[in-house]
Amino acid sequence: MPVQCSSCGERRAMLKRPKTGHSLCKECFFWAFEEEVHQTIVAAQLFKPGETVGIGASGGKDSTVLAHVMKVLNERYNYGLKLILISVDEGITGYRDDSLETVKRNQQQYDLPLKIVSYEELYGWTMDAIVKQVGLKNNCTFCGVFRRQALDRGALMLKVDKICTGHNADDVAETVLMNVLRGDIARLRRCTAISTASEGEGVVPRCKPLKYAYEKEIVLYAYFKKLDYFSTECIYSPNAYRGYARTFLKDLESVRPSTIMDIIHSGENLSVREGVKMPVQGTCSRCGYISSQALCKSCVLLEGLNRGLPKLGIGKHHRLHDKILTKQPLTEAEERKLRKSVDF
């Protein structure tokens, strides 16, 4: 028995919205989805007319929907933004090379400029080469740290005012949960913010226009609109710990869809009591990027790779930063500890 759209009452409903429980037809769903993103953008004043906005584009569903919706809303509401796609090529054969082909097609389909920055040109290492050295245990740490900085570097080259990323409500809820599980109070406090102010030189302000959009709706939006996106899992396998958090969240969501919004709400309203020690943001003395240590994570990871000591950036080795900066040799015991590949 077909269900009628609860909004227009005319057409057949095609999905049940997890956020509201409403059954909508395609047209009413497209409109509701786009309007909610617009409301998010307006309420948080994410952009100003005349700004150049870089869209972090991976070719996956979230960033493809983000690029599409940003283009639609920029035209519908005259945001007056200049939109540019920025992609990071991590150097993963059989995965990123294919997804970058998707981004290149999106560039044509949406008629937006595209900039690709690669790990190889920025760091001298592809993920393929990194995995060869560090194995499959901590590779996601390298990839995540490098990607964040690579997007900033690409944004600086293009002189964009802001970067927006495709993080959705499920991602934000998952991050809240991950930060609780790791006891990372500093990140827990800031991870639900919809935008970050410029944290210093070399860091472009970021925002998440899809912060309140459910993953299910993003997938169905892409599917119904027949958007061209890439949906293969990274060949270097997902971060196992994050995988548990993700599964847990999806299990909860299947019983009670509002779980996602509820966790975000909890994260947004947490306050950290005074006296909790927080890292002080400074800048990396080697590359100038934001860092709470003498060296930023990216420089430490890179130093480890270049010295053949992959453990250097995994775990806490802050006391070695001075030695690295002043190019002092490490003791044999220090080297031995850092050479072994790590489990965690």
Added chain:
Amino acid sequence: MESPLPLQSLRVGGAELLFDGVKEHQVTLPSQSEPWDMKQLLVWIQRNLLKERPELFVQGDSVRPGILVLINDADWELMGELEYQLQDQDNVVFISTLHGG
């Protein structure tokens, strides 16, 4: 006795690695005494199409949470989910959202 039931197509987006890398499957369900429903289809898929790590696709008698199901392009949550009775030339799509985007 019902006659064999040909589906128009059965697709697995984002989960094809569990299906020998094959995204689109041509499926004709064998004849059986009662009509085919989604619950039985999932059992059939598990026995005949799933090549590895079935726990990444099914959980209990349903799909794993995070896998979206569309029947003739409509959300199966509007169609009765597991109880939906399959029709000749139905189009079934599974979309996994369990990895990053």
